[in-house]
Amino acid sequence: MNVAKSQPLSSTPNTPNNLYVIGLATPVKNTSGPYTYSTRPAHLYQTQLIAEKIEYVFGDVILISDHCLVVIKLVDLYIRIERAVQCRHRTGRGRMLSLEQLSQMVKEHLGLCDYIDGTQYACKWAINESPLSGRGLIATEDIMPGEVLFVDRPLIYGPRASSNVEQGCTVCAKLDSDSFYKCSKCSLLLCSEQCQNNDVHLNDCSIISRWNLKKPVEDTDGNVLSRALTPIRALMLNNDQKVFMSYMQAHNSPQHGHEIRKLKQYYEIPEEEEELMMSACCALDTNAFQIATPYGKKEMSMRGLYPVSGLMNHNCVPNTRYYFNSDLQMTVKAVKPIRAGTEIFSCYTGILWGTPARRVYLYKTKHFLCKCDRCSDPTERGTLLGALKCFSNQCPGYLLPIDPLRTSSAWRCLQCEMRVPNENICAIQGALGSLMGTLNFDNVRDLESFLVDRITKYIPKTNQIVIDLQCRLIVALGEAEGYRWHELSESRLALKESLCRGTLRTVAALGVGDAHLRGLLLYHLHAALAERARRSPDLYEEIKSEIESTIEQAYNILQGDISAPPDLELRRRYLGPGCDKPQEERFFILDV
């Protein structure tokens, strides 16, 4: 099939009212390539009509429904489509590539790291078309919970671009240094001479320092540079890596690439480099993962473009979890059985966010409305994470959306059946969001009193906000200054234990298997129980098996994860199953 080659937008002479469709084609699978097409005669379509039907954009080819492809003559019409698609906020750009070619690139990319701790793992998945959107990873064999699916490496990594990310050293990500300074050649923030001489910085600096400044160096905003650093690093990719990046799905609506538009206020950037950085921004916004930091450490928040992980589509109840090591490798593991032929999913949102929060986030940032089973169930498997209190003073019931897949759906009380229009629900959710934004949760006393005495007067204790505060308090009790184990009252110790148990029940109800959060909660439950046994040795025999099983399960979930608590292994050795040390010695590590 001949498809006219697209021209750069800048060369577009005019923009007619209609899209000229040169072929309406139905894809037919064949063995030599992913598609052939049975083409029907040319049609003329109104721009708007197409825009409303667009599902997916692959370079010159637009998918308007699951079965039809519209091929358009792009030379002078491309800009119309760009606009129409941007209106719909559903743009995805990525060059057409056969699945075989992509699979080959993925294989080569992973080939360098197909050993974990010296053990080779079997590849039990393939890249294929997903019924949800574009491509996805599909299991080719049954996969068991805990099995490693792959270990990915980032094509590029660097600081996240959002304005609330605290800026730190652009090499080691350190946030708290008295010795921060700006490199005299490129203005990037650094913390030491060692970081300045690091290859990472030398490469960054060599690119930035060759751009002419539009403003005096003292007027350059270091934050702008740091936020654009990840796409800047795309300029260092070799040709193969650039090609790989160009085959990743990339949304290109106007919200993407803001970091480069800002950067251009300060620097004269060659057009070709700007174009590549803009593509990198779109690929990053669509695919990048936030890289976890070591447990309890404050570091600049980083993102990485992991090309294989980026092929996983989203499900609000994912069947995998991922974690990072100190070399930025990302390991993806199954958290529950995955049957051959089914899709492998990750979760792009917080697992404990309620449905409205997840769907709005996914729509705004990833441009799709999730329709998974969890999103379709108003109660979210009975967890009621998005529920609000009934507006009627006399009623103790909870409000939930009548049709959770419709963003404008009215809500109804489960008890008195009172119906509440969506605008009123949005107003309450907005107010709660603003309230949360104003609170400082570094103060554990405030956090505790807000959680225990105040917030549940206004929202159900099942609501995601309450659960989020609970998770923060769980971590603080036993670890925060003034709340360390030896300073913790009996009642606070009991509170920690009960919050762990309650949150573990919510996680179990969601069916997310051995998610990272489950590992952390088990670790904290173990720590609370161990502290109880240390204080009351008579209790030890009674709770010994739970102390042992919780740390063993936590260890199995969190081992190898850079964000695991640093004493995870030690606790397992002394307080896990099979330890033959006497009781006094077992608990001595807690005193340390």
Ligand SMILES: C[S@@+](CC[C@H](N)C(=O)[O-])C[C@H]1O[C@@H](n2cnc3c(N)ncnc32)[C@H](O)[C@@H]1O
């Ligand atoms: C990281 S990419 C996933 C891989 C992508 N399908 C591809 O072909 O490369 C993320 C994009 O995939 C699409 N996507 C992922 N999960 C989806 C889902 N559950 N429903 C609809 N679209 C989804 C959205 O366009 C999203 O922005």
